[in-house]
Amino acid sequence: MPPKFKFSKKEIVDSAFKLVRFKGWDMLSARSLANELGSSSKPIYSYFKSMEELEETIAKKGVDxxxxxxxxxxxxxxxxxxxxxxxxxxxxxxxxxxxxxxEKHIKYYGKYGEIIWETLTASLPDYPPFQGLSGEQVYQIQLQRWLLCHGLAFKVSNPLPDGVWDDEMVSTVIQQGSTAILKGLKIEFFSNRL
Known part of the structure; x- marks a missing residue:
């Protein structure tokens, strides 16, 4: 009969996620996680074949x-x-x-981020500003807007000491930028039809 562990897979994932969320990947190891749980590393490897498998699970939880x-x-x-x-x-x-x-974990971010992309795009089938546009055109608008969002996301996640971005500022920039991208690309799309 296999040994029973006092920690569930969920508890291990939650503890590992907390380590990465607040301290980064460098602080995650089988030993540090075992210390966090007050255990040996054996329960970790009973649920995960490798630390890489655990890292992918953590990345998915982050994308969720x-x-x-x-x-x-x-x-x-x-x-x-x-x-x-x-x-x-x-x-x-x-x-x-x-x-x-x-560099090491972006592959998981891309994998699970693609699911978000598809889910959110599918949630906008009747979105009025996208009416009359082809699927490819909507994709181009979404891509350009993602570039805006991703660039700003890096800016706010690495702020300069005097560069404070509050929620209102973020909201304003995204709404203005999204509208500009949408209007500009629509003009381009429709002028190319002539």
Whole structure:
């Protein structure tokens, strides 16, 4: 009969996530996690084949938290809410945002981020500003707007000492930038049809 461990897989993931969220990937090891749990590392390896498997689970949990930020209602425009939420995640979860985007873990961020992209895009089938646009055109608008959001997200997750971005400022920049991208690309799309 296999040994029974006093920690569940969820407890291990939650403890590991907390370490990464507040201290970064460098603080996560089987030993540091075992210390956090007050245990040996044996329970960790009973649930995960490797630390890399655990890291992917943590990255998915981080992207799930990002999704929660992106679907939170902040304005009456769901598309703007997606962008504002993305940047606010980076602003409020600085260390986690940077951890998810580091060289080693960005592959997981991309993998699970793609699911968010598809889910949020599918949530806007009747979004009035996208009416009359092809799927490719909507994709181009979404891509340009993501570049704006991602750039601003890096800015707010690595602020200069005198560079303070509050929620209102983030909201204003994303709404103005999103509107400019949408209007500008629509003009380009429709002028190319002539």
């Amino acid at each position: 938290l990002l999704y929660e930020y992106m679907i939170r209602e902040r304005t009456d425009d769901p598309w703007h809410n997606h962008g504002i939420g993305y940047v606010m995640f980076a602003q409020k979860e600085k260390r986690l945002f940077r951890a998810l985007n580091d």
